[in-house]
Amino acid sequence: MEYGVLGWIVVGLIAGALAKWIMPGKDPGGIFVTILIGIAGGLVGGFIGSRLGLGGSGNFINILVATAGAILLLWIYRMVKSRSA
Template sequence: MDYGFLGWIVVGLIAGVLAKWIMPGKDPGGIIVTILIGIAGGLIGGYIGSMVGLGGGNLVNILLATAGAILLLWIYRLVKARQA
């Protein structure tokens, strides 16, 4: 199933919530920034997944998006910690 850009945004919203749940803690931007990072992670995860031939199932797409969101959230926390 091909979600397209809008579908990956919706999946990214879910991924942002899951990433926040998997990586609890105080984020510099709060839940809104975490969800936006989830959307970006969903788009990046979807893009990379489609490039390597992954995807097609709802669970795979959510896992790809969540992995992308977790990675971006981790990078975001590292950058913010160094700025402080």
């Protein structure tokens, strides 16, 4: 199944929740920023995954790729915010 942008946004919501669960802690922007990072991570993960041929591999792989993207973006966000504070 091939996801469009809307599909990756929905997967990104799930990925954002999973990323927050995997990386607990107090985020500078709160839950809404974490959700937006999850959506962005889903889009980034979906883009990279589709370039690597993982885009149509099934829902579980798509969620893993999107979660990895969300974790990466959440980590980068935390690093940038902690340095600026």
